[in-house]
Structures are given as structure tokens and as C-alpha cells.
Amino acid sequence: MYVRSLLFLVLCLAGANSHLLKFEDCGSVKGKVIQVDFVPCGYLNIEFQMFETVQNATILMNQIVDGKPGPAPLPYIYACNQWDFYGLRCPLHTGKRYNFSLDLAQEEPEFHLKGRFTLKDLSDHIIFCSQFNFWFC
Numbered sequence: 001m002y003v004r005s006l007l008f009l010v011l012c013l014a015g016a017n018s019h020l021l022k023f024e025d026c027g028s029v030k031g032k033v034i035q036v037d038f039v040p041c042g043y044l045n046i047e048f049q050m051f052e053t054v055q056n057a058t059i060l061m062n063q064i065v066d067g068k069p070g071p072a073p074l075p076y077i078y079a080c081n082q083w084d085f086y087g088l089r090c091p092l093h094t095g096k097r098y099n100f101s102l103d104l105a106q107e108e109p110e111f112h113l114k115g116r117f118t119l120k121d122l123s124d125h126i127i128f129c130s131q132f133n134f135w136f137c
């Protein structure tokens with residue numbers, strides 16, 4: 001966690017490389033995406049706001065090819081159980097904002113995709129669904 005904070009600080013100071021991505025909503029219900037911050041070869045931060053409190057959540061990533069979602073599995077399905085990986089803790093409270101984070105420096109070679117991220121509660125109700133172009137490297 002200390003390393004994560006330090007890395008975050010360094011990236012903040014380096015700041016210039018970070019930028020906000022254009023994203024499309026694909027059916028958000030219990031929350032909405034505020035912004036998607038992308039640092040090439042660094043991290044992706046999906047900032048979202050909750051409209052309802054949920055106790056626990058799952059995260060799904062798909063790769064959109066020809067308009068259709070295909071599999072693009074993430075290492076963990078539970079979004080709140082891996083603080084050191086996704087930076088998220090549950091419960092997620094009404095009105096509050098959170099970041100779902102993903103380390104992008106994990107794939108070789110560089111891999112570009114249109115990704116769809118779906119955060120759901122454990123009853124399978126959608127919190128947010130958002131899709132955008134980004135890359136791993």
C-alpha cells in the first residue's frame with residue numbers, strides 16, 4: 001500500500017502524462033461514471049458516483065470487437081476484495097465518489113482495445129457500465 005501511494009504521488013507530480021478519456025455509457029443504473037483518467041503504461045482510474053449504497057460488487061471487463069463484447073478477463077471478480085489491486089473498498093455509499101483503478105503495466109506486447117467495464121452488485125444489478133479505448137503496455 002505504501003508503494004502504491006508513493007507511485008501515485010510520483011505519477012501526480014509527473015502529472016502531464018495523465019489524460020481524461022472519452023467514454024460511452026452502456027447502461028449504468030445504481031451509479032454513474034464521472035471521469036476516466038488514463039496514464040499510458042501506468043494506470044486507469046474510473047471515477048464513479050453512487051446513487052445507491054451497495055454492500056459488495058463484482059467487476060467485469062470485456063473487449064468490444066465489431067460492436068460485440070467478447071471476454072477480456074480481469075484477475076479478480078470481486079471488486080472490493082483486492083484493495084492493493086483495484087483500490088476499492090465496500091460498502092459503496094450513496095452520493096460518494098470512488099475510483100476503480102487498474103495497473104496497465106502488465107501486458108506484453110502493447111495491447112490496444114476498446115474495453116467495457118461493468119461494475120455490478122451481488123444481485124447482478126448494474127452499478128456502472130462504461131466503454132472506451134485504451135491500451136496495456
Ligand SMILES: *[C@@H]1O[C@H](CO)[C@@H](O)[C@H](O)[C@H]1NC(C)=O
Pocket residue numbers: 055056057078080081090091
Ligand atoms: C463480497 O462477497 C464475496 C463472495 O460472497 C466475499 O468473499 C467477500 O468477502 C465479500 N466482500 C465484502 C467486502 O463484503
Ligand SMILES: *[C@@H]1O[C@H](CO)[C@@H](O)[C@H](O)[C@H]1NC(C)=O
Pocket residue numbers: 037045047097098099
Ligand atoms: C480519482 O482519481 C482521480 C485521478 O485519476 C482524482 O482526480 C480523483 O480525485 C479521484 N477521486 C476519488 C474519489 O478518489
